[in-house]
Amino acid sequence: MSAPDDRALEYVARYFKALAEPMRLKVLNALQDGEKNVGQLTEISGGSQANISKHLSLLTQYNLVERESRGTNVYYKIADPRVYDLCELVCGQIGNRMTLENDIKKMFVTTNHVR
Numbered sequence: 001m002s003a004p005d006d007r008a009l010e011y012v013a014r015y016f017k018a019l020a021e022p023m024r025l026k027v028l029n030a031l032q033d034g035e036k037n038v039g040q041l042t043e044i045s046g047g048s049q050a051n052i053s054k055h056l057s058l059l060t061q062y063n064l065v066e067r068e069s070r071g072t073n074v075y076y077k078i079a080d081p082r083v084y085d086l087c088e089l090v091c092g093q094i095g096n097r098m099t100l101e102n103d104i105k106k107m108f109v110t111t112n113h114v115r
Helices: 006-019 022-033 038-045 049-061 082-114
Strands: 065-070 073-078
Touching (some): 006 022, 022 038, 022 049, 022 082, 038 049, 049 065
Antiparallel strands (some): 065 073
């Protein structure tokens, strides 16, 4: 297997940058159970319509979501559900780390009370 070239690595970095914003993760999470329009996503996420539209534009640019116009509404859906596999992997790792940190804190507190 050969190493990716600089152009591919730049694209990968931008892809992860697209996922590195909490509001975009909220939007992706909201789309997990099906397509939604901007109004629905605004209500679920608590963001403004302009802000959600901006995030959707970027997510569309990186093929994380697809858009479909129907009359006066535009609906968004996940373009590739494998993005959730990536999120599960990352969330699982973070969950494990948080559990480990909590276990270490508990040990420290228990050790200090024993003395």
